[in-house]
Every structure is written in C-alpha cells, then in structure tokens.
Amino acid sequence: MTTAKSGRRKGASESRQEILEAARALFAEHGYQRTTIRLIAEHAGVDPSLVIYFFASKEHLFAAAMPEPSEAALAAPKLMAALPRAEAAQAIGRRILEAVNSPGASNVLGIIRAASSKPEAVAQLREVFVSRMMLPMITELGLSRPKERAVLLSSIVTGMTFVHEMLDIKTEWPTLDETAELELIAKAIELVLTVDLD
C-alpha cells in the first residue's frame, strides 16, 4: 500500500470552489496583503501551487473572489418602491443593519477591508457597492439627485460598519444601547432619502 501523495484525486473535484470560498472569507477578514496564498490553500485543504494552477496569480484570485451583492440587497429596491418614503427609509435601514450585523454574510466589511488594503480594487468596489447596491435602491424610489444620495447612503453604511466591526465597539463599550443606535441610523437613512437637495 503506497500512500498516494500526488496526482489527481478520484471523483469530481471541488477544489476550485473551495479555494474561492476560502479566499473570499480570508480576504474579507484579513485584507489583501495579510492573506497569503499558503493560508488560502491550507483552509481549502490543497497545495499552494494548486491555487496558482486554477487562478494564475494572487491578483486574479482576488478579482475572482470579489464579493457579489447579496440577493437580499438586489431584491430590496423593488419591495421598497411601493412604500411611502418614511416607511421605506426605515425598512431599508433595518435591512442594511441586518446585512451588516449578520455573522456569515457580512460582506460589507469584507469590501471595506479589501479596498483599504488594496487601492487597485477601489474601482471594482465602487461598482459593486455604490452602483449596484445603493443606486438601484434610490433610483427605484424615484428621488432627485440619485448619485448624491447613493454616495451619502454609502457613507453612512460604510461608517456604521467600520466603526462597529473594525473598532469592536460592542465588546469594548458594552453599555452602548443597541436599539437606540439602530433607531438613529434609521433616522439618518431617512434623512438621506427625504432631505431636499435642491
């Protein structure tokens, strides 16, 4: 019995997908530079050179691992279009906070960390985050100056996420009233959606 060390494995291979998932998680958690190919390979249970075999380079892997906007985020605007503005603002606020605070799919923080650690990814980030998540929400509501509002909404969500997760406010200041904060963020979003910009 010779222990088969190298060579192709039996059955269909899921390595490519596993590498992609490991890369997504690790890039989001540690940023670009700190996420080594060796670490990705380890999490995917494969050899580092297999990562290069599938994705040619770390750059290409990073591009392929860019997080997509979640289905909830893409489906939200159509739901919101039917509601009155004040209610829509509250609903959007709640949905954004859910997405930000959900443990698994906190891809907003991943996007932020990726962009701050890799300037070349900024254009990609703007496309995904501002243009595909925020702008559709706002244009669907038929508001004036959609670009301005999209940028402002992105600012609020980004700041929220950054301060919350990155500064680890919760564990450091446990006295913070979470519901009060949620309420205020909703009001800020409502302000962005209802303020007269002309």
Next chain:
Amino acid sequence: MTTAKSGRRKGASESRQEILEAARALFAEHGYQRTTIRLIAEHAGVDPSLVIYFFASKEHLFAAAMPEPSEAALAAPKLMAALPRAEAAQAIGRRILEAVNSPGASNVLGIIRAASSKPEAVAQLREVFVSRMMLPMITELGLSRPKERAVLLSSIVTGMTFVHEMLDIKTEWPTLDETAELELIAKAIELVLTVDLD
C-alpha cells in the same frame, strides 16, 4: 579625500524626527503592511538599520507614529459649548469637513487605513479617534448618552472620509454637487446632536 560613508554626522541630528514624519505620512498613505522600513528610511534619507536603532522594531515605530488629534480638533469643543445646539452642530460639521478635506493634515484617513490594515492598532485608534476627538466635543455640549453620540458621530465622519477619499468619488463622478453634500452632512451631524435617544 576619503568619502566618509559611515559614522556619525556633524552637527545636531534630526534623523529621529525625520523618520517619524516619514513613517506618519507613509503609514497613512499605504497602511501598515505596504509601508516597509526600507521605504521609510529612504524617505527620511537614512539607512534602514537606523530606523531600528531608534525605534527597536516596526511595531514600536508604528505605535510612536500614531497620529495625534489636531489642535483644532482638541480646541473645538470649548468653542462649541457657548453656542446653541443647532449652530454648534453646523459649526462642528464644517470643522470636521475642513479637517477631512484639508490636503496636508488628513490624518483621519490615515487613522482609518492604519486600523483596517493592522487590527492590533484598533484599541489605539478608538482611544484617539472616538475618546479624544468625538467624546470631548459631545460631553462639552452637555448632551445625554455621550458615548452613543460619540460612536454615531465617528460613524458619520469615518464613512464620509472613507467613501470620499478611498473610493475617489470626486474624480470618478465629477457631477456630484459638493455643496449639497456638505449641507447634508451638516444636517446628519445636527441630527446626531439633537435627536432624543431616550
């Protein structure tokens, strides 16, 4: 004439300070990992080993190079205490925006980039940014729930800075109305300062 290559230089040495300034600028611009000791040394016009000689390690240098809150930021709260709340909110908003948009002393972005690229710096960041900049402003105004408001104010400023500088909105979407945005940010700050959190 032997070209004196090594050994102490004549006159008083400013190398330590020059290293510190180069480090501050480079950490703010490129984050922790991308800023190499060799790069800092080059900008300071010294040998890389001199950086270690003065600061013992890159970690210590980073700690020593942490940006301090500007004098304007520290002086602001006393000025604001005298004004009515709505006016104070507008004034604080303008001052924050000036600090964020000023080309030289844009240390807010530096703080953000440092923290996102080096998780160990997060505690230091929270101390400088939230506790020493935002909290004094708010407690001086005698508002309720100062910690909540400080966190929220930090969120807004952080998000503003991040989206503006990091995503390079200006050069990409030149149609954005800058004054309208400034107006709205002031309103958001006013909201944070005036909203009833109880």
Next chain:
DNA sequence: ATCCAAATTAAACAGCCGTTCAATTAATGA
C-alpha cells in the same frame, strides 16, 4: 587628551512570499 556613548552605514541573516517546475495520478475521448 582620553574615554565612552551616540549616531550612522554596509553587509548579511533567516524567514516568508508568490510563483515555477517536474513528477504523479486520474479522467476522458478517439
């Protein structure tokens, strides 16, 4: 004048990184 400490550099070290190469095994199609 002399001695020690401070400042400075050049050279080198070990460690990690992304990537490449060659070898090996399994699936696939002619």
Next chain:
DNA sequence: TCATTAATTGAACGGCTGTTTAATTTGGAT
C-alpha cells in the same frame, strides 16, 4: 486501448522583509 488532458503534490527559486552585527565616525564628559 492508448494518447491527451486535468488535477494534484513536493521541492525549489528568486525576491523582499524585518532585523542583527560589526565597523566607523562624531559629540560630550571627565
């Protein structure tokens, strides 16, 4: 069946990193 392609590994390479060591020059105190 047999040649080709895909999947996989281990080993290695060259480059960059933070850091150390030794040597050299100056400043300051005795």
